[in-house]
Amino acid sequence: MNTEPIRFDTKIAVLLRVDLAPWQRLNVTSFLVSGLGIQVPEVIGEPYEDADGVPYLPMFRQPVLVFEATKETLTSAHTRALSRSLPRSVFTSDLFATGNDRDNRAAVRAVPTAELDLVGLAVYGPKNAVDKVVKGARMHP
Secondary structure, eight states, X not given: OOOSOOOXXXXXXXXXXXXXXXXXXXXXXXXXXXXXXXXXXXXXXXXXXXXXXXXXXXXXXXXXXXXXXXXXHHHHHHHHHHHTTOOEEEEEGGGGGOOSHHHHHHXXXXXXGGGOOEEEEEEEEXXXXXXXXXXXXXXXX
């Protein structure tokens, strides 16, 4: 059995706006990472199974690093993610007022890129590229 630590050359990062309430941070994080497995299937590991053989869904194969940042830093990170063409997802303040996927997508579609009121951003890619995207943010406490 291989006991060497598993190292990844990629990173999954979530940036949250610093002024979010605790419930909003959890909600935004879960929404942001939900699309990664479909668009980037290699981030999903193998299914789980307990000692009794009960199966469980597979999860990400690597940690999700969560950061917090000011609105300005989040906007800059979004610009850097776009310029690097990294897989990304966004959560805008407008989505707190919607209640379903159709309305969420319509709320994002209604706002030009430069005017999005971002409260969260998830990004995936090579470690160094993701590190550059999240520059200026700090690890979530």
